Amino acid sequence: MAEKLREQQAIPVSKVQRAAKFISTGAKVGGNYVKHYAKKMVNPSMDKEELHANNASDIYNSLSELKGSALKVAQMMSMDKNLLPRAYQDKFTMAQYSAPPLSYPLVVKTFQKHFSKTPEQIFETFTRSAINAASIGQVHQATKDGKKLAVKIQYPGVADSVSSDLKLVRPFALRLLNMNEKELDHYMAEVEEKLLEETDYVLEIQRSREISSECGHIPNLKFPIYYDEYSSDRIITMDWLQGDHLKEWLDTNPSQKSKNQIGQALWDFYHHQVHNLKKVHADPHPGNFIVQENDQLGIIDFGCVKVIPEDFYQGYFALIKRDLLMKEEELNQIFYELEFISDKDTAEEQAYFKGIFKEMIGLLGRPFHVDRFDFADDGFFEQIFKLGDRISNEKMFRKSKQARGSRHGLYINRTYFGLYNLLNQLQAEVDTTKPDWLK
Amino acid sequence: METTEAKKTTKKDYRKLILEGYKTHVLEHGIAPKSVFKFAKDLKMKEEEFYNYFTTFDSIKSAVWLQIFEDTLLQVESQEVFKEYSAREKFLSFLFTWIEELKKNRSFLLSMYGEGSKNLVSLPKEANEFKDKFKDFANEIILEGKETEEIASRPIISDRYDEAMWFQAWFVFRYWLDDRSPRFEKTDAAIEKSVNLAFDLMGKSALDSFLDFAKFIYQSK
Numbered sequence: 001m002a003e004k005l006r007e008q009q010a011i012p013v014s015k016v017q018r019a020a021k022f023i024s025t026g027a028k029v030g031g032n033y034v035k036h037y038a039k040k041m042v043n044p045s046m047d048k049e050e051l052h053a054n055n056a057s058d059i060y061n062s063l064s065e066l067k068g069s070a071l072k073v074a075q076m077m078s079m080d081k082n083l084l085p086r087a088y089q090d091k092f093t094m095a096q097y098s099a100p101p102l103s104y105p106l107v108v109k110t111f112q113k114h115f116s117k118t119p120e121q122i123f124e125t126f127t128r129s130a131i132n133a134a135s136i137g138q139v140h141q142a143t144k145d146g147k148k149l150a151v152k153i154q155y156p157g158v159a160d161s162v163s164s165d166l167k168l169v170r171p172f173a174l175r176l177l178n179m180n181e182k183e184l185d186h187y188m189a190e191v192e193e194k195l196l197e198e199t200d201y202v203l204e205i206q207r208s209r210e211i212s213s214e215c216g217h218i219p220n221l222k223f224p225i226y227y228d229e230y231s232s233d234r235i236i237t238m239d240w241l242q243g244d245h246l247k248e249w250l251d252t253n254p255s256q257k258s259k260n261q262i263g264q265a266l267w268d269f270y271h272h273q274v275h276n277l278k279k280v281h282a283d284p285h286p287g288n289f290i291v292q293e294n295d296q297l298g299i300i301d302f303g304c305v306k307v308i309p310e311d312f313y314q315g316y317f318a319l320i321k322r323d324l325l326m327k328e329e330e331l332n333q334i335f336y337e338l339e340f341i342s343d344k345d346t347a348e349e350q351a352y353f354k355g356i357f358k359e360m361i362g363l364l365g366r367p368f369h370v371d372r373f374d375f376a377d378d379g380f381f382e383q384i385f386k387l388g389d390r391i392s393n394e395k396m397f398r399k400s401k402q403a404r405g406s407r408h409g410l411y412i413n414r415t416y417f418g419l420y421n422l423l424n425q426l427q428a429e430v431d432t433t434k435p436d437w438l439k
Numbered sequence: 440m441e442t443t444e445a446k447k448t449t450k451k452d453y454r455k456l457i458l459e460g461y462k463t464h465v466l467e468h469g470i471a472p473k474s475v476f477k478f479a480k481d482l483k484m485k486e487e488e489f490y491n492y493f494t495t496f497d498s499i500k501s502a503v504w505l506q507i508f509e510d511t512l513l514q515v516e517s518q519e520v521f522k523e524y525s526a527r528e529k530f531l532s533f534l535f536t537w538i539e540e541l542k543k544n545r546s547f548l549l550s551m552y553g554e555g556s557k558n559l560v561s562l563p564k565e566a567n568e569f570k571d572k573f574k575d576f577a578n579e580i581i582l583e584g585k586e587t588e589e590i591a592s593r594p595i596i597s598d599r600y601d602e603a604m605w606f607q608a609w610f611v612f613r614y615w616l617d618d619r620s621p622r623f624e625k626t627d628a629a630i631e632k633s634v635n636l637a638f639d640l641m642g643k644s645a646l647d648s649f650l651d652f653a654k655f656i657y658q659s660k
Contacts, residue, residue: 105524105532106631112539113622120519128520157628160620 101130101138102155110153114232122230123149132287136199136303141240144230148240150300151230152201159199166192190407194282198303202233207279208302214277220265222298241300243292246425256427258295263375263428265297270419274412275435278313282306282411284418286425306411312338316412320365321438331358339406363387364416367432375423375430384420454492456482458506461499462547469550471496497565500551504569507544511537512576526584527638530604533576534611534630538623541615553616562609570605577604584641591643600641607637 111119119126123142130138137154166188197203205226212223222241230237244252254262266289273280281288283304290298315337332354335341340357341350363383367373423430460482464472472478475496479489493499514536515521515529524532541548552563562570581600584590590600610633615626 103528103531103631103635104520105528105535106627108518108520108532109535109539109627118518118520155628156624156631157620160625 101133102153104128106156107140107153110156110234114235115230119151123151126151142237148242149227149230150224150238150240152236152238154199154201154234156234159196162195162199163192166195186407190410194304194306194411197305200233201231201236204303205231205236207305208238211273211277211279211281211302211305212299215269215272218265218268218272220261220296221269222292222296224298224300238300241290241292241298243290243296243298246286246289246291246422249291250425254295256429259426259428260430261295262291262297263423263426263430266419266422266426266428267430267432269297269299270415271433274308274415275317278310279305279307280412280415282415284415284422286422289422304411306408306415308412309408312406312408316406316409317435317438319361320368320434338409360387367420368434368438371431372429373432375420376427378424381420381424453484453488454502456484457489457492458499458502461496462503462544465550466546471551500563500565501568503544503547504566505572507537507540508569508572511540514540526580526587526589527634529580529583530577530638531630531634534608534634535627537608538611538615538626538630541612542623549616573605573608574601577601580604584638588643589638590641591647593647597641603637603641607633 108118111117111122115122119140119142123144126142127140129140131141131150132139136158137152140151140153142149142151170188205228208223208226215221216223224239224241227237243249270280270284281299281302281304283301288299288301290300292298315334318334319338332341335354335357341353345353363380366380367375460478461472464478464481472481475489476486478496479486482489493502511533515532518532521529521532578601581590581597581604585592585597591597611626611630614629615623618626620626
């Protein structure tokens with residue numbers, strides 16, 4: 001009994017407060033629906049876009065106050081644009097840029113814990129407030145020996161709250177994404193694993209170094225240097241990459257040639273990782289890229305790296321072969337291997353899902369079917385969104401008890417959607433290189 | 440710390456010896472010493488000598504609390520940046536540092552307060568002296584906060600802010616006693632969140648406007 005009482009005294013700050021936050025959001029979202037239908041009675045022509053916009057902003061507000069993993073989920077959802085109605089996307093993309101900052105005393109305390117020194121004792125200058133918010137931490141700018149540095153500090157307790165945060169997000173994801181429960185759990189398990197990895201800054205530095213050195217030969221890419229002596233499992237110190245975020249850079253109206261160069265660097269970066277290294281920076285959101293002078297692309301934040309298992313790689317990328325769409329037998333075989341369909345499906349389900357997946361692959365593989373692809377083509381993206389919308393509203397999908405697709409696919413899909421999206425924002429035309437066995 | 444104390448008078452040394460001796464006894468035996476006689480004997484001093492410094496065991500415990508508090512203040516004020524902090528940041532900084540100081544005595548505190556921590560809702564009497572000192576410190580912060588308008592002056596309630604901050608510090612202490620997270624990260628998060636909440640509540644908010652409006656409606660009826 002005593003034990004129980006103590007437990008309960010300990011929990012409230014985090015869990016109950018967080019839950020309360022979500023409940024209040026839930027209520028607001030509910031309210032938005034009521035408002036929507038009330039308005040609709042007056043003005044029947046009103047469409048659902050406005051409702052989505054209201055919901056998105058309420059959900060975003062609540063998520064960004066929670067920080068940590070919930071914010072990360074918002075980011076994830078904003079990446080999977082195919083899964084979300086348009087209005088949510090813009091709002092969620094904001095989650096990638098801003099979250100309320102940590103107090104400076106806590107920053108000092110974190111430094112003292114890890115280095116037994118205050119930031120002022122280590123660096124020549126150190127900004128009191130955060131320059132940038134990362135999803136599970138914040139970035140301060142510092143100088144040392146005349147060098148500008150970026151110091152990323154993780155929010156305390158994030159690692160501990162990943163699992164409970166995800167449980168809280170679950171009902172919302174269920175409603176927002178129109179997924180069935182099985183599918184969502186499938187998805188969440190992978191997300192949880194990756195999120196826990198992201199809280200390990202030592203691992204992040206190690207991976208950053210690996211990938212940066214292995215991609216160093218690719219033209220027009222720039223990677224920061226990491227400093228072990230000022231890093232720990234909660235703090236990362238690296239070079240400050242001078243330049244603009246993609247969005248800011250695009251506002252300066254760069255030439256098409258510049259945009260193509262950045263786009264190509266991006267494509268080459270991913271091509272090399274996926275096909276040669278078999279591990280990939282799986283977080284291609286705009287905040288992780290910085291455009292420097294002479295159209296060089298700086299890459300930061302290797303928190304989320306997906307290692308691609310060999311057998312999954314073979315099956316998954318075989319799908320982008322153009323002639324595959326003609327060969328029924330071979331295609332079915334791959335669908336089975338990737339767990340898109342299984343023996344538990346009825347004949348009707350099998351036929352239906354085969355059709356849908358074939359359509360998806362045909363669409364998503366399109367850039368690979370040609371030598372050079374123009375990602376400025378909004379029509380192509382329109383088709384993807386439409387297909388996504390259609391799928392999320394299909395009864396067959398929601399009724400289906402199976403989780404579809406190998407779990408490895410989640411982050412690979414996300415990576416490619418992210419990449420396509422960035423290239424679309426860039427309005428870039430790139431050489432869509434592919435490995436020899438896929439030609 | 441050891442060396443600076445040693446340089447001072449021998450009188451101080453005895454005080455220190457008793458404090459440390461008491462802590463060691465609790466740590467090694469898991470309970471407080473049975474009698475002053477036995478305790479003094481273990482320290483190789485006469486019982487009457489003991490009473491020159493402390494009169495009861497409770498006053499030793501009280502001194503432990505005070506020492507932790509004073510060490511914390513020293514630490515906090517030695518930081519250059521502390522003077523530039525806002526009231527909110529000062530209080531945060533105090534709590535973060537306090538937890539660090541408590542950590543040095545965690546085993547002692549756990550064996551004193553860990554088991555019956557649910558009873559700690561009411562304050563052990565030996566912490567009273569610390570409480571008074573803490574409230575002096577809290578009042579300084581509150582005064583400063585009022586000057587910079589971080590904290591709103593409200594009739595009746597604002598006189599109790601020091602009590603609220605004490606309650607919060609005590610909450611943090613209890614939270615920390617039960618904290619099982621590595622490096623007590625959860626306690627850090629608890630401090631950050633609860634102080635932000637407290638200062639948001641103490642600051643000017645929609646509530647004040649609401650009360651003001653309600654008063655207006657009531658009076659102009």
